[in-house]
Amino acid sequence: MGPDLAGVTTRREEDWLKRQIKDPEGLIEENDPIAMQLLQESDNIPMVSLGLGDEEVAAVIAYLKSIEQQTDVVVGLPSQYVPTVLIGIVVLIILTLVGLRVGKKKVDVR
Numbered sequence: 001m002g003p004d005l006a007g008v009t010t011r012r013e014e015d016w017l018k019r020q021i022k023d024p025e026g027l028i029e030e031n032d033p034i035a036m037q038l039l040q041e042s043d044n045i046p047m048v049s050l051g052l053g054d055e056e057v058a059a060v061i062a063y064l065k066s067i068e069q070q071t072d073v074v075v076g077l078p079s080q081y082v083p084t085v086l087i088g089i090v091v092l093i094i095l096t097l098v099g100l101r102v103g104k105k106k107v108d109v110r
């Protein structure tokens with residue numbers, strides 16, 4: 001029924017999202033500019049109030065955010081590789097230090 005929610009947590013302020021999910025009719029009554037534009041785009045079909053409590057609204061927003069984070073990970077370094085990469089960097093630093101120490105030439109100046 002409603003608009004695609006993909007990316008909605010980055011597209012909207014959190015306080016606005018809370019209100020839209022908890023009390024969408026209240027936003028329309030207040031002539032909120034975003035709500036009015038959405039109402040126009042949905043051919044005047046308003047979102048009904050879902051009757052969720054504050055905790056449930058927070059859980060829905062946390063869920064929506066968690067989906068956004070999953071798409072971020074695909075773009076960057078997959079999180080399961082991060083420990084391997086960090087350990088690799090530390091091992092390289094240690095090997096370099098050991099190599100520098102062991103490979104030091106002693107030169108006698110007479």
Ligand code: HEM
Nearest residue numbers: 001002003008012020021024038039042045046047048060
């Ligand atoms: C847990 C359930 C739901 C959540 C979390 C949710 C969330 C949202 C959000 C965040 C928006 C704003 C989208 C944006 O800013 O682009 C929106 C708009 C909208 N939603 Fe929902 N929604 C839910 C259920 C529903 C249901 C059951 C309906 C209809 C049967 C509905 C109909 C609409 C419509 C028509 C809009 C456009 C705004 C308007 O015309 O007033 N939604 N919804």
